[in-house]
Amino acid sequence: xxxxxxxxxxxxxxxxxxxxxxxxxxxxxxxxxxxxxxxxxxxxxxxxxxxxxxxxxxxxxxxxxxxxxxxxxxxxxxxxxxxxxxxxxxxxxxxxxxxxxxxxxxxxxxxxxxxxxxxxxxxxxxxxxxxxxxxxxxxxxxxxxxxxxxxxxxxxxxxxxxxxxxxxxxxxxxxxxxxxxxxxxxxxxxxxxxxxxxxxxxxxxxxxxxxxxxxxxxxxxxxxxxxxxxxxxxxxxxxxxxxxxxxxxxxxxxxxxxxxxxxxxxxxxxxxxxxxxxxxxxxxxxxxxxxx
Numbered sequence: 001x002x003x004x005x006x007x008x009x010x011x012x013x014x015x016x017x018x019x020x021x022x023x024x025x026x027x028x029x030x031x032x033x034x035x036x037x038x039x040x041x042x043x044x045x046x047x048x049x050x051x052x053x054x055x056x057x058x059x060x061x062x063x064x065x066x067x068x069x070x071x072x073x074x075x076x077x078x079x080x081x082x083x084x085x086x087x088x089x090x091x092x093x094x095x096x097x098x099x100x101x102x103x104x105x106x107x108x109x110x111x112x113x114x115x116x117x118x119x120x121x122x123x124x125x126x127x128x129x130x131x132x133x134x135x136x137x138x139x140x141x142x143x144x145x146x147x148x149x150x151x152x153x154x155x156x157x158x159x160x161x162x163x164x165x166x167x168x169x170x171x172x173x174x175x176x177x178x179x180x181x182x183x184x185x186x187x188x189x190x191x192x193x194x195x196x197x198x199x200x201x202x203x204x205x206x207x208x209x210x211x212x213x214x215x216x217x218x219x220x221x222x223x224x225x226x227x228x229x230x231x232x233x234x235x236x237x238x239x240x241x242x243x244x245x246x247x248x249x250x251x252x253x254x255x256x257x258x259x260x261x262x263x264x265x266x267x268x269x270x271x272x273x274x275x276x277x278x279x280x281x282x283x284x285x286x287x288x289x290x291x292x
Contacts, residue, residue, distance in 0.1 A: 001236050002027035005080050009033045009063060010090030012043040015194050018228035019087060024051035026236055031057040033072060063090050063114035064100045066277055073121035082129040085235045086122060088115035088136040097158040105153040111167035116174055117277040130186025135234045138171040138191045143257050145169030147269060170269060172247055172260040177270045179245030188244040190234050194227035
């Protein structure tokens with residue numbers, strides 16, 4: 001990874017931070033994002049120490065906000081002439097419905113729309129840096145997911161688990177549709193289930209089963225470093241340089257929820273997502289002036 005530039009969203013802790021350490025240890029220049037710049041800078045310092053690599057950068061952005069996603073994209077484009085890997089790692093779980101600054105349901109906005117918008121805004125840079133990779137962190141929870149086009153925002157009937165499963169299915173559908181659209185460009189897109197990992201995930205608005213996990217199951221869960229193994233593999237290994245539109249668990253391609261392979265449903269989700277973030281559903285250069 002020497003000479004490569006990697007951007008990891010949600011890199012201040014858990015799987016994201018462990019992924020950053022792994023890729024920095026491989027020699028990449030790694031940029032991480034966090035909502036708070038101070039915390040992001042502290043995490044960057046930890047990553048430098050753990051990896052022995054001084055080329056670690058920190059950006060502050062609340063990626064549940066579309067204006068923050070656009071500002072981050074603008075900063076990344078200004079800062080890096082090339083971008084070799086984008087790891088869409090940031091995500092969250094909320095037991096109760098919360099609205100974002102854009103008036104959207106937070107789970108859908110952060111877990112799906114943030115990755116959708118950021119990837120689109122950075123896609124030309126990824127193409128010009130090809131061969132390059134987009135790795136999106138999903139979850140095994142996607143298997144129980146269903147895209148409810150009549151209530152994507154959970155406005156009528158919200159369930160934290162249902163919203164989370166829907167967003168993680170959306171991650172894989174986005175990945176598969178992106179893979180179809182970038183085929184032949186030198187950019188690849190793959191999704192990953194990192195396993196059930198011992199992190200502070202869901203702590204902001206805890207559900208009863210997370211409380212149970214922390215007390216009983218937590219000691220048996222994967223460590224963040226173990227959870228990061230497959231994201232690191234997809235971001236760096238020559239063995240998967242040609243993999244595109246696949247879903248990986250434990251560094252092996254697996255079959256996802258059958259809905260993820262429905263091209264009509266995926267195209268519909270793409271169109272709705274583009275409308276929600278205010279971009280064209282097609283590809284093409286997005287002027288920097290429009291993303292600030």
